[in-house]
Amino acid sequence: MSKKLVKAIADMQEESALKQVNQMMADKVEPAVIMDDAMEAMEIVGQRFEDGTYFLPELMLAGEMMNQITEQVKPEMAKTPVTEPKGKILIGTVAGDIHDIGKNIVSFMLEVNRFEVLDLGVDVPPDKFLEAIREFKPQVVALSGFLTLAFDAMKETIEAIQGAGLRDEVKIMIGGGQVNEEINKYAGADAYGKDAMAGVTLAKKWIVAK
Amino acid sequence: MSAERTKIIACSLVIEEIVPYLPSGMDCQTLDSELHVNTDVLRRSLQEAIDASTSSAEIILLGYGLCSQAVVGLQANGCTLVIPKVDDCIALFLGSEEAYKAQFKVAPGTYYLTKSWIESGRSIFDEYNILVDRYGESRALSLMRNFLKHYTRLALINTGRHELEFCRDYCLRTADRFGLRYEEIPGSSSLFERIVQGPHDNDFVIVQPNEIVTFRDFK
Numbered sequence: 064m065s066k067k068l069v070k071a072i073a074d075m076q077e078e079s080a081l082k083q084v085n086q087m088m089a090d091k092v093e094p095a096v097i098m099d100d101a102m103e104a105m106e107i108v109g110q111r112f113e114d115g116t117y118f119l120p121e122l123m124l125a126g127e128m129m130n131q132i133t134e135q136v137k138p139e140m141a142k143t144p145v146t147e148p149k150g151k152i153l154i155g156t157v158a159g160d161i162h163d164i165g166k167n168i169v170s171f172m173l174e175v176n177r178f179e180v181l182d183l184g185v186d187v188p189p190d191k192f193l194e195a196i197r198e199f200k201p202q203v204v205a206l207s208g209f210l211t212l213a214f215d216a217m218k219e220t221i222e223a224i225q226g227a228g229l230r231d232e233v234k235i236m237i238g239g240g241q242v243n244e245e246i247n248k249y250a251g252a253d254a255y256g257k258d259a260m261a262g263v264t265l266a267k268k269w270i271v272a273k
Numbered sequence: 274m275s276a277e278r279t280k281i282i283a284c285s286l287v288i289e290e291i292v293p294y295l296p297s298g299m300d301c302q303t304l305d306s307e308l309h310v311n312t313d314v315l316r317r318s319l320q321e322a323i324d325a326s327t328s329s330a331e332i333i334l335l336g337y338g339l340c341s342q343a344v345v346g347l348q349a350n351g352c353t354l355v356i357p358k359v360d361d362c363i364a365l366f367l368g369s370e371e372a373y374k375a376q377f378k379v380a381p382g383t384y385y386l387t388k389s390w391i392e393s394g395r396s397i398f399d400e401y402n403i404l405v406d407r408y409g410e411s412r413a414l415s416l417m418r419n420f421l422k423h424y425t426r427l428a429l430i431n432t433g434r435h436e437l438e439f440c441r442d443y444c445l446r447t448a449d450r451f452g453l454r455y456e457e458i459p460g461s462s463s464l465f466e467r468i469v470q471g472p473h474d475n476d477f478v479i480v481q482p483n484e485i486v487t488f489r490d491f492k
Contacts, residue, residue, distance in 0.1 A: 075408070075416075115310075118400045120420035127419070161382045161423035185423050186381050211339050211360045212377065215492075241312060241342040245488050 068097065072104035072128050073111075075121055080128055084135050094136040094143070098175045101132050105168070123164050129171040140177070149176075150270035153201040155183030155192065156239075157216035162209035165239045165259070169205060172259045178266060189223035196229050203266050204233045206252070209240040217250040225251070234269040238262055274332055274471060281469055282322045283336025284309075286389045287362055290432055290465040291336055299469060300330065306393055315343040327352050334468050338362055339491050347486045354480040355473050357464050358491055366430045368461025369476065376458065382424040384453070387460075388435050391443055398447050417451055427453040432460035 068087065071080035087097050108125040111117040152173055156166050163185050173180045181199045183191055196204065204224070206217045217237050224230050237247060238256040247255040253269075256262035276296040283291055286306045295301060302322055308315040319335070326333055327350045337344055338359035347354065359365055363385045364373035376383060390396055397420070404413035427448040429440055441457065448455035464476065473479055478490040 118404065119397065120400075120404065120416040123420050124416055159377045159381050163423065211341060211491075212374070243342075245345075249488065249492070 066100070068100045069104045069107070072101060072125060073107040075124060077124065077128055081131060081135070084132050088136065088139060094140045097132065097136050101129055102172075102175070105129060119164070126164050126167040126171070130167055133171055133174050137174070149178050150203065150266070151179045151181070151199060151201040152203045152205055152266055153181050153183070153192070153195050153199055153233075154205040154207065155187035156185040156207045156209075157213050157220055158186055158188045159216050160208045160210050160213040161185045162239070163207070165209065166205075166207035169207065169238065169256070169259045169262045172263050173205075173266060176263050176267070178270075189220045192220055193223060193227050193229065196224065196227075196233060201233060202270050204235045205262060205266075206235065206237045206250075207239045208237070208242075211241065213239070214242075214246050214250060217246075217252065221251045234265075236262060236265050278329075278331040279334065279469075280326045280330040280332075281334040281336055282319065282326070284362060286387070286393060287336045287365055287465065289389055290366070290434065290462060291469060293434065294462070294466040294469050296469060300326070302326070307395065309340065309343070312341045312343045315340065316346060319344065320347055323347060323349050323352075323354070336365075336465075336468060338364060339488070342488060344486050345488050347480075348483060349480070351482050353482055354478075354486065355468070356478045356480070356486065356490075357468055358476055358478050359464070360491075363430070365464050366432060366460045367458075368463040372461070376428070380426045380428075383426045383428050384421070384424050385428050385430060386440070386444060387430050387432075388437060388440050391440050398451075414450075421451050421453065425454060427451075427455050429455070429457045430460040431457055432462055432465075434462060 068080060068083040071083055084097055105125060108117060108122060112122045154166060154170055156163050170180050170182050181195060183195060206220055208217055221235055235252045236254050236256055237250055237252045242255045254265050256265055276298040280300040282302045282304060284306050285303050288303045304318055304322060308318050323333055330352055332353045332355060333349050335344065335354065335356045338357055338361045340361055344356055357365060359370045364370045366387050367373050386396060401413060401417050404416055427444055429444045431437055445455050480486050
C-alpha cells in the first residue's frame with residue numbers, strides 16, 4: 064500500500080499523496096515508514112528533473128509536498144521518544160537570493176532526522192541570522208544560496224556572526240548551487256554539503272561532537 | 274591585440290550583442306545556450322572549443338561570465354584567456370556587475386528576460402506550455418505561480434540595439450498571467466563592446482597562458 068504514496072508524490076498528485084498519508088496514519092503505519100516513502104519519491108522526482116522530464120516548478124512542488132507530509136506526521140513522530148541526542152539547526156537562504164527548493168529539501172531531511180529546525184525563509188539579511196542565533200540558540204547554522212552572487216552574501220553573513228562574537232557558538236554549513244570546498248573557504252564556513260543528505264551527516268557529526 | 278590572432282567563443286544568448294562590435298578578421302564561435310543546463314557539460318564544451326582554437330589564436334575571449342562556475346577550471350594552452358568579471362550574462366546585458374548588484378537591491382525576486390532569451394524559446398515561461406499539456410491549464414498555472422511565489426518582477430533588459438515591441442508584448446502578457454510586475458530596465462553594450470575591442474581593464478579576468486581559471490579571479 065505504501066508504494067501508492069511513492070507514486071502519488073512522484074507523479075505530482077498532491078491531493079492523493081496527502082490523502083494517502085492520512086490513510087497510512089489511520090492504519091498506524093510508523094511515521095518513519097511514511098518518511099522513507101516520501102524520500103524514495105523525492106529521489107524519483109530528482110532523477111526525472113536530472114533527465115529533463117520534470118521542470119523546476121515540479122521539483123518545487125515535490126519539495127513542498129515533503130514539508131506538508133512532515134507537518135502531518137510530526138505530532139505522531141513526537142510521541143516516539145528520541146533515543147539519540149538531537150539539536151537545533153537554524154537555516155535560511157542568504158540575502159539577495161530567493162531560491163529555496165534545495166533549502167526546503169534540507170529542512171525536510173533534517174526534520175525527518177529529528178533535528179529541531181528554524182527556517183528563516185529566503186533573502187535573509189545577516190541581522191536576522193544574528194537575532195535568531197541569540198534567541199533560538201542553535202548548534203548549527205545552515206546557509207543556503209543558489210546564485211554565485213549568494214557566495215558573497217554567505218561570506219558577509221559569516222563575517223557578521225564573527226563580528227557579533229557568536230562564531231564560536233555555532234558550526235556553520237553552506238550549500239546550494241555550485242558550492243564546493245573553494246567556496247567553503249571563501250565564505251569562511253566550517254563545511255559545505257553537496258546535497259541534502261550531506262547536510263544531515265554534517266549536522267549529526269557536529270551535534271554529537273559538541 | 275591583433276584581431277587576426279584573437280578569437281571569441283560566446284554563448285548563443287549574447288552573440289547578437291557582440292557581433293556589431295566584432296573587429297574585422299576576428300574569428301568568432303558560438304556555443305548553444307542549452308549547454309548551461311549542466312555546468313559540467315558547459316565546462317567540457319568550452320574546454321573543447323578552447324583546445325580547438327589554441328593553434329590559431331594568441332588570445333581567446335569568452336562571451337560568458339562565471340556562469341555557475343562553468344568557467345572555473347578552464348585553461349588555454351599557450352593562449353591568454355579573457356573573461357568578463359561578472360556572475361552571469363544578466364550582468365553582461367546590464368553593462369556591469371555593479372548594475373546587476375544594484376538590481377538585486379531593487380528586487381531580488383526578479384526574473385530577467387532579453388530579446389535573445391525570449392527568441393531562444395527556453396525560458397521557464399516556455400516550459401509552462403509543456404506543463405499545460407501535462408496537467409491542464411489550471412494546475413499548470415498553479416504550479417507556475419507557486420514556483421514564482423518569491424518573484425515579484427519580470428524585467429526586460431533593453432540594450433538599446435533592437436526593436437523590442439514584440440518582446441514588450443510578450444513580457445506584459447507573461448507578467449500579467451503569472452502575477453508579476455513588469456518593468457523594462459536599461460541595459461548597456463559596454464561589456465559586449467569592450468570584450469572584443471578592449472580595453473581589458475579591471476572589469477575582465479585575464480588568465481595567462483596555461484594558467485587555470487579560478488573562482489577567486491572573479492572576486
